[in-house]
Amino acid sequence: MGDCQTVLELLKHTDHETQKRALVAKVDGKLVDLKGCVPEGAPVQFLTFDDPEGRAVYRHTAAHVLAQAVKRIYPEAKLGIGPAIEDGFYYDFKVDKPFSPEDLAAIEEEMKRIVKEDLPIERMEVSREEARRIFSQRGEPFKLELISELPEGEPISCYKQGEYVDLCVGPHLPSTSRLKAFKLLSVAGAYWRGDEKNEMLQRIYGTAFETQTQLDGYLFKLEEAKRRDHRRLGRELDLFSMHEEGGPGLVYWHPNGGLIRQLIEDFWRAEHRKRGYDIVFSPHIAKLDLWKTSGHWDWYKENMYSPMKIDEVDYLLKPMNCPFHILMYKTQTRSYRDLPMRWAELGTVYRYERSGVLHGLLRVRGFTQDDAHLFCRPDQLKAEIEGVLDLADYMLKSFGFKEYTLMLSVRDPMNKKKYIGNDQVWEMAENALKEALQAKGLPYVVGEGEAKFYGPAIDITIKDALGRGWQGPTIQVDFNLPERFDLTYMGEDGHLHRPVMIHRTVLGSMERFLGCLIEHYAGAFPVWLSPVQAVVIPVADRHYDYAEELGERLKCAGIRAQVDTRNEKVSFKIRDAEVKKIPYMLVVGDREMNSGSAAVRKRAVGDTGSKPTDEIIGEIKREAALPSSH
């Protein structure tokens, strides 16, 4: 170190704004503390809270301050890890008694004290032995475990603020006083290193922002998100329910939700027929032996319900549809000319999900997959995958999901025992998916250990109101089940060949998709999906006949309309329709009755004035068209 130039010195030559807001620097592409060194002539970039990396450093320091506060109040607490995450940070602790929400308030107070103390944050680079000495002296077993796994030969960095020292690569803010606005949000149990075989630590979640205004804005956003929660909207809009008496994770679709689901399914079916799919139906149960052949009994048992005896034979409720489609495939000798065959089914499956993971419609035990199995020749595989990617993209965009993330889910290289089939077949399948992604130029991440037991997949994640990701569409390439069921087709060469299977969904499941859709639209569905598209609101009862007549005309034109003849004021009915998120409110009084018109009020927009009824019907019909015709 010694004679090097520090980032802080360089910072002095910048403008006031940068000096005030810089949190960390990027030197030669590497993040460096403001107190760190800059080699002669190296390019330096100052990062603020506006940069994702700057934000992460800020919140990482907040996590350290949290840990320091916890150690002050609970000296016997053992430190786990404490990174910055999207929208905040957390820190894991081993404590004798879990933290209560009241404890959080006290910890937050202590954090404020630490900020006020303006403790300088210092980086120390130490040898492995020195690091061991520091953390065994401080009684931090988890830190020692981490040290023992750090690569040999490289210096180990620690950060120190006041009496607190943490093992950390950094970088960090120069002083605790740089933290301005933060809040602890929740406590939760979390397994050490994310492994349920390890002991459970207590995790404190928090968030931090550059200003109190930003923090308040974020907290407000969280509140807003709660208002879009599909569980709440599902009840308010009378879409669905779930029942303690009926069992957890099982959904009951009410008329409104049922209608939306049916509209989506109709749209889905029509689009599949257009794209060369055939629609099939299969049963809900099958003999245990079938599930042994498919491999489910051995590889998927934890997710399946116990057998039921029928005439002394064991049957299982289906967790997947694939074996059924395979049986149908085998009813004829297939020719290479028949392929590809694309068989789609809205197939209802039942899976055992551990009780703690259930979540409204987004994680349930009985659900309907918009499933399909494509049987094709190996030379058709790539084109078929691309076709499915196109369809998935089209479906998601049709419902307004513009952003989603793609993951190439492959085997866990450390644990190949979890999957059926040999390496060669898996490589072929993975490559086919990878090539299709590359041909489409789609960005993706690789998820090791995310593959299904019978094959790798491209998994598409859509988000709920709180930004939590849920796996929706999935495209899986499978060489294994065709092998296990000895599927064949007669080739051009007169010999039997093995087809390849693609398992896929393009929405995911009706339950999960609708759950996300409700939150996506905050319950205000586009006109084509609104259970009630227009409500006619007569001003007084002398307008009832005219209102009923208008209602009939709307219905004849194929518009889902209601007439609100309740003995209430206009403003009451308007409010009611707005709360129910009905897109069109047609107010009719003397003026409208005498001119054959209605006053059009649009949801969330307000009164748009009177128009002749023919014009109104045309407008609503145009807006109610399916997404495919836009």
Place this chain on the structure above:
RNA sequence: GCCGGCGUAGCUCAGCGGUAGAGCAGGCGAUUCGUAAUCGCCUGGUCAAGGGUUCGAUUCCCUUCGCCGGCUCCA
């Protein structure tokens, strides 16, 4: 499944050792009204279930079930 929190009327919630209360919703009546809540009356609860402590439990303790936030796991 694990950690923590919660469970009172259909919904949102108050109450808390002496056997329950509000608003909304629902029913009845009045009001005939012009763009987000007209007024009045009424109905509605084995306080999640089971067990324990107590003279007495919705309230305290235990168990079970369910829900919520995470972890782990997946459409």
